[in-house]
Amino acid sequence: MIDLDLLDDDQRVAATAPRGPVCILAGAGTGKTRTITYRIAHLIDQGHTSPNRVLAVTFTSRAAGEMRDRLRTMGIGGVQARTFHAAALRQLRYFWPQVAGDLPWRLLDNKFPLVARAAHSAGLSSNKETVRDLLGEIEWAKATLITPETYADKVDDYHRTPPVEAKKVGEVFRMYEDAKTSSEGMLLDFDDLLLHVAGALENAPAVAEEFRSQYRTFLVDEYQDVTPLQQRVLEAWLGERDDLTVVGDANQTIYSFTGATPNYLLNFSRTYPNATVVKLQRDYRSTPEITHLANTVIGQAKGRVAGTRLELQGMREHGPQPTFNAYDDEPTEAREVAGKILSLLNEGVPAREIAVLYRINAQSAAFEQALADAGILYQVRGGEGFFKRPEIREAINSLISVARRTDPGESPVAVARAAFAPLGLTPTEPQGAQARERWQTLGALVDLIEQIERSGEASTLNDVLASLQRRAESKQPPSVDGVTLASLHAAKGLEWDAVFLVGLVENTLPISHAVKAGDEQIEEERRLFYVGVTRARIHLHLSWALARQEGGNKSRKRSRFLDGIAPELEVEKSPERLKRAKSCRVCGFPLDTPAEKSLGRHEDCELGYNEDVFFALKQWRLSESKQFGQPAFMVFTDATLMSIAEAMPRNATELLDISGIGPAKVDNYGEGVLEVLNRFR
CATH class of the missing domain: 3.40.50.300 (P-loop containing nucleotide triphosphate hydrolases)
Structure with missing residues (x-):
């Protein structure tokens, strides 16, 4: 019983x-x-x-x-x-002789070559992204019980935007189906x-x-x-x-x-x-604080699905309130998230019970870098690490080819944009899902190159390539005990003690093509956000960045799904502020006089740290970076050095309390940092 x-x-x-x-x-x-x-x-x-x-x-x-x-x-x-x-x-293997007699068949485990040949025969490009988009469209059509003959007529009924002309998709679909039958028998794909x-x-x-x-x-x-x-x-x-x-x-x-x-x-x-x-409706996974937020998110849904929503009741003990944070830019957001993760690790939360979730895979780059800098092990779920992705390897190889020729005479960013154009970095976002993902990932690489150039870390193309190589090599290998990085789709069905929902800005969540498609797709994006919220058991942190790059124009808007949920934050109240390079590093407001701009702050804005200590730490960092042949930021960022100068830690334990410093950083650099600080005590 x-x-x-x-x-x-x-x-x-x-x-x-x-x-x-x-x-x-x-x-x-x-x-x-x-x-x-x-x-x-x-x-x-x-x-x-x-x-x-x-x-x-x-x-x-x-x-x-x-x-x-x-x-x-x-x-x-x-x-x-x-x-x-x-x-x-299992069933088809058993029943096939009764249905088809002696006709042989086998499972088609790779549809790509057949679709590529069909695309070429139809006069379409057979590059990877186009073929993958066509393959995805064929899979969608078969799952929706649409045939090659009816595809062109039916696709509009589903408000679907095909990757190429609908008639061409139908033509490729038909040729693909024909190619699976030959005198040697039948090839069956999974939908078959x-x-x-x-x-x-x-x-x-x-x-x-x-x-x-x-x-x-x-x-x-x-x-x-x-x-x-x-x-x-x-x-x-x-x-x-x-x-x-x-x-x-x-x-x-x-x-x-x-x-x-x-x-x-x-x-x-x-x-x-x-x-x-x-x-x-009794939720045994999440705290009441998280279920309340989840109910609020889905409570704003529209349409038929909204009428069937469930009201979750958090059955766990009460926990911390979800937090909302807006940051000046994506690198800052990533560093701050890494700092919060270090705090959770120090509190005893296992790394495998922490996840950083984002809408698209291209967003992972900044967080991979920040976690690696902080010495935090991580694993990318549902995708490869940023520098291991085929389109990134292809793009970097194209830059290497350019660098082997004469000096292009332009900034590395301009060279990269030109080199990546044939690879899929078009001026406007393409239609197909695969082409769109490639476009987003290549765009993320250009942003990274721009960040390297702006920081002064590299000014020539060869220097940029060396910096990219160092960044790729600095990544921690995947580990089952590491922090999970995953897209929201890949996170479905999973759960963690602590979840960081990042990059919550318009045109990312909801994604830009959903905004163009209208209410139905926007509502699916809301449900995706809801799925992300409900992955968390105890700790939930939601964040977004007002600019893509450090010093960039802070013109981004928080996701509409946060309206009425997250309070307006101080950093969001003045989006018209000048770029960071022309802003006070203490208060963040514009600098007016040349003297202030040279100083980097208003004369009456007092620093929270001793500038002599900060300068000495920068000199020590430069020496360390030269000794080990790596860029200075990989030792410690300026923001972390400022925090060290302000806190003036006396031992390794106090160093670990500083955001952005983990056990690996303390092991590698702790003794040197404390030696510098002891000169000023």
Whole structure:
């Protein structure tokens, strides 16, 4: 017998609901996996089904494995818990001879070459980004049950912007499908697995009878992200039966670009009028402070999905309030986040329980650099580190080629923009998703080069290349015990004790192409923000930068999703302030006289540190950087040296209390810093 007392009241209602259609609306952190496994166990325990007649479908292999492990812990084995594609592959291998006889087939594990050839035949570019965009569009069309013949007519109905002319996409789609069939047999991609399984069950009565006699009970997790193709397979599995349990949260629908739609979840009680519908709203993951913010974020949602939102109830003990911070620029934001992470590490929060989440992968560069400078181990989830990305390696190689020729005679930034133009850095943001990501990443590299040039670290192209090489080599290797860097999409389904949501500015969140697309896409961006908020258990820090580069024009606006949530911050009240190079380094306001500009501050603005100490620390830093052949900022930034001069720490422990200084920095440079400070005591 299973112990139902381990469930809360709502979970128990869901787990013990009568055999038949059940819809569980489960908010973030409300124990949906526990509820699903207990429902399966209860149905088996009551004799309504047997383990080998249950098929549970999840969206990731990790979730399927977790479900199987939990069931085994409860003494239940034999339940099939798989992803849609894994289940379809297993079924197709079994039923193929009954459907296609001796016709051979094999799984196509790399679609890229076929799509590239089709693109070339259609007169389109076959570069990586174009092909990947076409491949993504074909996958979306198949998931949405759109054929090559109907693509051009249907794409407008979905308010979708194709990467190239719609007719050309349809042409490439058709040639791709044709190329998979030859005299040697058939190649099937992952979407074909679902199409053929659905077709077999719909059109071969013997296959349908055998399958439906085997599987009687079905459960589908993350039902808000089901595509029309997956729903077609599910309906083929069920036939006329209704022994179905679905679990989902429309507020976490963030994959519409792949064809996913929450409509099947929203319409469940209409499809099955006798369905049991249960809401899980007790959040066991996050503190009440975080759930309150999450409820406020999603409470501003518009449209049909908003009408089904769940009101999370934080069940953990109270914790710290979420913090909101605006910074002058992205490098400052990254350094401050690194400093806060050091504080959490010193408080005993494990590095693996800390995450920095951003909207696009191109945002990771500044945070990778800041964490490396602070001696903090990190791992990039769902993508490669900035300098390991193919487009970055290609771009740097193009700069190396330019540098081998005669001196270009222009600033490194201008050279980089010209060199990257053929690689995809167009004057305006492109349409395709892959081209857009490449454009953003190349733009981030140009910004980094501009930062290097402005700081005085390098003035020639060769110097810039050397600086980029040093930065690439300084990165800490990925570690399972490191801080996680991830995009918001990659963070779905995960959770950490501490989460930093960064880069919360307009045209990044919501992303610029969503702003252009209109309300529906903006609302999906809001849900993505909500997903980010609900990843945090205890600590949640939200931040944004008013300028991209140090000294840049502070013209950025905070994300609209913060309206009515985050207070107006002091740094935001004067966006018209002059660039930092012409501003007082104490108060931040403009400098008027040449003398003030030379001094770097107003005469009546007193520094919080001894300038002689600061100068001595800079001299020591210069000596260290020359000795080890690395730029000065990689020893300590000016901001960190100012903090040291102000705090005047007496030992390694007090050094660790300073933002931007971690154990690695203390080990490498602590003795030298303290020796300099002792001269002024």
